[in-house]
Amino acid sequence: MKCFQFYLGERKDDPKTTKSTLVPSSCSAxxxxxxxxxxxxxxxxxxxxxxxxxxxxxxxxxxxxxxxxxxxxxxxxxxxxxxxxxxxxxxxxxxxxxxxxxxxxxxxxxxxxxxxxxxxxxxxxxxxxxxxxxxxxxxxxxxxxxxxxxxxxxxxxxxxxxxxxxxxxFMPNGSVEDHLSVKSEAPLSWAMRLKIAQDAARGLAYLHEEMEFQIIFRDFKASNILLDEDWNAKLSDFGLARLGPSEGLTHVSTAVVGTMGYAAPEYIQTGRLTSKSDVWSYGVFLYELITGRRPLDRNRPRNEQKLLEWVKPYLSDAKKFQQILDPRLERKHLIKSAHKLSLVANRCLARHAKTRPKMSEVVAMVNQVVAASVEIGSPRPPLKAVGQKETEEGAGKKNKRRIMDARVVEGGWLVRIWSSKHVKTY
Missing domain, CATH: 3.30.200.20 (Phosphorylase Kinase; domain 1)
Known part of the structure; x- marks a missing residue:
């Protein structure tokens, strides 16, 4: 395969402005x-x-x-x-x-x-x-x-x-996005969602830490997590992946590409890519699993369109927290588990990238949540499978959207979410 070379492009100085190519997450895959x-x-x-x-x-x-x-x-x-x-x-x-x-x-x-x-x-x-x-x-x-x-x-x-x-x-059970969709006739059980969180974290940890070189996924999202015939979750679509920085370097500077609602704020603002950008995206995904909602959904009321903004008022109160759980879930026994998973998400969504955990640490935290949730039962597939629908990619229309900037304090709780900031898209 020596006729193929990993694309790195011509070396340049950091551009004064960062070109962006992002798509609203409310669009289909x-x-x-x-x-x-x-x-x-x-x-x-x-x-x-x-x-x-x-x-x-x-x-x-x-x-x-x-x-x-x-x-x-x-x-x-x-x-x-x-x-x-x-x-x-x-x-x-x-x-x-x-x-x-x-x-x-x-x-x-x-x-x-x-x-x-x-x-x-x-x-x-x-x-x-x-x-x-x-x-x-x-x-x-x-x-x-x-x-x-x-x-x-x-x-x-x-x-x-x-x-x-x-x-x-071939991944016969489609993408996680398929099953989280409000149109899905086969919503995922909480035990299945925890298993998917484990599987996805393990995939990212392997890319970041378990090889002699680091790969940054750069497009982590629900539509890029596919389910095989045994409902194991696997990361897919590596067309935007990049090699991580060489030893002694802090980041790789790239054009900003990815999906709106998932991209880390520091990456949007500066184009400086690190593995912690993937960690942020993973944190957003955990809230998808908890709420059953997309990171950005223009079809909802204005005050509910941005997932991280919508969940903010419900995070500090255990009783209020129940209101953000996916209504399709059987809530018995899972509220504590879901709250613990939200704490993991908040760690991943730390405002400063350096304070976010490594994915190996995230795997350990998710494993603890799973171990403490044995009363929920073992993972099992939805009542109805997706059938033979394959979603390595999805169909939809092109959109130009405003990128929003999500902020959280180091302690984990969201304090200022989605301050308006325009990023040029094409």
Missing amino acids: FADRDVRQSGSELNSQNMSDASTESRGRNQFPSLSERPNNLQVFTVAELKAATKNFSRSTKLGEGGFGCVYRGVIKSSDDPLKRVDVAVKQLGSRGMQGHKEWITEVNVLGVVEHPNLVRLIGYCAEDDERGIQRLLIYE
């Missing part, structure tokens, strides 16, 4: 890519990763030089797997392109058939290609039960030009 498209194609020259302290230093070593077990597919093989990319096999469409369900031969047993999700790059310019390369380089060298497995890729010329495709393990 497929819309997340659309806003990236509009920004990245216009400003791909601004998508480089640099550090104030790193001027003149060498680029990070290419991840493509590391061994991997990825299969290389031909377009013909993938056409056969997806019935020539038939609409009947189409799982969704977004800014990246289309995702199809396919069937391939197992690499271990040619007589065995394996379900896969095939992501086909659309016509999005160089930034789409960079995201494709990043996925290959990241998922090609990492292996963890809480990361979606990349089976292989395809880069081949045909009559339509260069074809770029990615082949993933």
Whole structure:
């Protein structure tokens, strides 16, 4: 796979202004890519990763030089797997392109058939290609039960030009966002939500701390957490992932990309990316699990549209806290557990990034919440599964929104939330 190189871009000094590419979290999963498209194609020259302290230093070593077990597919093989990319096999469409369900031969047993999700790059310019390369380089060298497995890729010329495709393990139970949606007929039990919180934290901890290099996810959110046939949660969509800062450096400076409602305030304001940016996003996600609400939902009354702002008045009073719990949950026995999980969320949402815990510490805290919640029962799937709906990406419209700035004191309680601040989007 040495023809692929992890995209780092040209080294530059820190820009005076930070270009931003963020999408409202109230949009469905497929819309997340659309806003990236509009920004990245216009400003791909601004998508480089640099550090104030790193001027003149060498680029990070290419991840493509590391061994991997990825299969290389031909377009013909993938056409056969997806019935020539038939609409009947189409799982969704977004800014990246289309995702199809396919069937391939197992690499271990040619007589065995394996379900896969095939992501086909659309016509999005160089930034789409960079995201494709990043996925290959990241998922090609990492292996963890809480990361979606990349089976292989395809880069081949045909009559339509260069074809770029990615082949993933199929995740039959869709995304966590599917099950948290008010439209879901199969809401997740509290025990399932705790297990998902554990699984997602373990995935991030692996990326941040358990390899000889650090990977910052940069787009952690409910729609990027998929559920396999056994309802294990796995992180997906690594197109925006970045290598963490080298030893001795504090951050990597990047163009601001991601999803509104999840991005850490210091990252929005400065473009300085650290692993603590992912920790903030994880804290937001915990409140999603607790409330069943999206971080930003324009369909709700004005005073309830921003999740962190809405929960603020309910956090200091145990009786009031009950009012923010997802009404679809059976509240017996879970109020204490939910409150404990909110305390973990508040640690992750500390105003100063340095005071936020590492993800390994978050894993330990979530494990304690789970251990203290044995009376809730063992995790079990919803009454109705999503079926065969795949949501590695989602469909929706593009939006330009105002980014809000969430603040919490070091003690954990939210004190000033969502002060209005405009960030340029494309």
